[in-house]
Amino acid sequence: MSLMTMIVKMSEGLGKTCAIFFLTLLFSLPLGMIVALLRMSKVKVVSAVTRFIITVLRGTPLMLQLLAVTYGPYYLFGATVARNKLIPVVIAFSINYAAYFAEIYRGGIESIPIGQYEAAEVLGYTKVQTFMRIILPQVIKRIMPSVTNEVVTLVKDTSMAFTVSYQEMFTIGKQIANSQTSFTPFLVAGVFYYVFNVVVDYVMGRIEKRLDYYR
Amino acid sequence: MMNANNTTNADAPILSIRNLQKSFDSLHVLEDISLSVERGNVVSIIGPSGSGKSTLLRCASFLEHADGGDILYDGQYALKNGVYAHRSELNRFRTRFGLVFQNFQLFPHYSVLRNISEAPILHGEDKAEVLERAMELLKKMGLDGKEKSYPFQLSGGQQQRVAIARALCMRPEILYFDEPTSALDPELTGEVLKVIRQLADEKMTMVVVTHEMPFAKAVSNRVIFMAGGVIVEQGDPKEVFENPREERTRQFLRVFER
Numbered sequence: 022m023s024l025m026t027m028i029v030k031m032s033e034g035l036g037k038t039c040a041i042f043f044l045t046l047l048f049s050l051p052l053g054m055i056v057a058l059l060r061m062s063k064v065k066v067v068s069a070v071t072r073f074i075i076t077v078l079r080g081t082p083l084m085l086q087l088l089a090v091t092y093g094p095y096y097l098f099g100a101t102v103a104r105n106k107l108i109p110v111v112i113a114f115s116i117n118y119a120a121y122f123a124e125i126y127r128g129g130i131e132s133i134p135i136g137q138y139e140a141a142e143v144l145g146y147t148k149v150q151t152f153m154r155i156i157l158p159q160v161i162k163r164i165m166p167s168v169t170n171e172v173v174t175l176v177k178d179t180s181m182a183f184t185v186s187y188q189e190m191f192t193i194g195k196q197i198a199n200s201q202t203s204f205t206p207f208l209v210a211g212v213f214y215y216v217f218n219v220v221v222d223y224v225m226g227r228i229e230k231r232l233d234y235y236r
Numbered sequence: 237m238m239n240a241n242n243t244t245n246a247d248a249p250i251l252s253i254r255n256l257q258k259s260f261d262s263l264h265v266l267e268d269i270s271l272s273v274e275r276g277n278v279v280s281i282i283g284p285s286g287s288g289k290s291t292l293l294r295c296a297s298f299l300e301h302a303d304g305g306d307i308l309y310d311g312q313y314a315l316k317n318g319v320y321a322h323r324s325e326l327n328r329f330r331t332r333f334g335l336v337f338q339n340f341q342l343f344p345h346y347s348v349l350r351n352i353s354e355a356p357i358l359h360g361e362d363k364a365e366v367l368e369r370a371m372e373l374l375k376k377m378g379l380d381g382k383e384k385s386y387p388f389q390l391s392g393g394q395q396q397r398v399a400i401a402r403a404l405c406m407r408p409e410i411l412y413f414d415e416p417t418s419a420l421d422p423e424l425t426g427e428v429l430k431v432i433r434q435l436a437d438e439k440m441t442m443v444v445v446t447h448e449m450p451f452a453k454a455v456s457n458r459v460i461f462m463a464g465g466v467i468v469e470q471g472d473p474k475e476v477f478e479n480p481r482e483e484r485t486r487q488f489l490r491v492f493e494r
Binding site: 134136137139140141142143144145146150154155158159162234235236 | 330354386402
């Protein structure tokens with residue numbers, strides 16, 4: 022098989038790679054905020070349970086979580102395995118990344134001086150107004166470098182979907198590599214991920230720059 | 237926004253505090269504090285650090301939860317016998333006072349103008365009116381042309397004057413200052429004190445926690461000396477500074493004479 026054919030075949034999986042990437046961000050970024058707020062809850066049980074869940078999600082391999090979400094329902098309840106694997110893949114990725122984002126958000130929220138809350142309170146801002154207008158914008162600026170790190174990692178982690186045979190770019194490449202006993206598909210995959218992340222870096226850099234108007 | 241509770245009661249002091257108590261765990265920060273502030277008066281609170289001056293202001297502005305006593309604004313109870321009024325009532329009381337913090341606490345992501353104007357606009361005031369008022373306040377604070385700047389582009393003294401404008405834009409009936417110049421380089425304190433002095437001349441009601449003794453003496457109608465969570469002495473500034481009755485006051489003031 023020629024290099025060109027490999028590239029074309031693997032490109033056909035790029036749409037699915039992008040689907041995992043964008044859907045995961047779409048769900049995990051807001052979900053992470055909910056998890057962060059639960060983690061910081063004043064109700065001890067809520068924060069303890071959330072904390073435990075976060076440690077499990079961060080302390081076990083994403084690959085295992087993928088397998089559990091995809092095949093767990095079958096082994097536990099005899100449910101049929103989802104025909105479109107994108108669904109369990111995105112669920113597993115979103116939950117896993119939400120745990121990481123939650124800890125980043127928490128760090129960001131806790132780094133805002135208490136005086137900012139007090140100033141807003143004296144000026145009559147409601148709790149929601151204080152969070153949405155005063156705290157969150159400052160948090161977003163502070164956490165951008167950590168979020169960029171996670172997003173870059175996510176690009177590469179999409180390859181993990183091969184464990185449940187979801188036909189994204191890396192899974193196709195691996196199949197070609199096996200059938201052709203060739204290492205070339207992995208090199209192609211490497212270039213794809215690298216180019217993807219160059220774009221991610223550029224976009225995130227632009228966002229950080231836009232937040233540069235204040236210190 | 238005017239409402240029934242914001243009508244002024246000319247007879248009652250704007251702020252009355254009676255037998256106020258506040259502890260942090262076993263530490264009694266405020267023990268049985270009583271004071272009142274009449275309209276148009278400037279009251280300075282002096283005393284060593286840890287004496288409870290800031291806590292007193294923070295209780296008056298509901299940032300600290302007092303354990304006992306009364307807080308009244310215009311004769312209406314915000315705190316009665318250690319029990320706070322309903323949250324919505326407290327919100328109404330909040331519109332009566334403003335607070336200027338030691339370290340400004342401007343919102344760094346907002347321009348100067350937005351720092352000053354956002355809160356009243358959120359409260360439903362006419363935007364154009366608020367912006368006009370904010371611009372006037374900036375001018376008054378000697379900050380014309382700074383409305384588009386961000387806090388990080390300003391000196392400490394300028395930031396504190398923005399913070400004062402922000403508090404004033406809410407049109408409070410009484411303004412609290414919690415050591416407004418303590419975070420400033422010495423050469424910048426003057427410009428902030430000058431602004432406060434100007435407000436005093438305009439008969440703005442103010443309570444100022446400060447270590448600037450000459451300023452307190454010159455500006456206040458009354459000086460309160462606090463130590464160890466109690467009011468040790470209070471009275472006419474000339475009396476308190478030049479002829480203190482209490483040994484504790486003399487001891488404290490001696491430090492500033494050197």
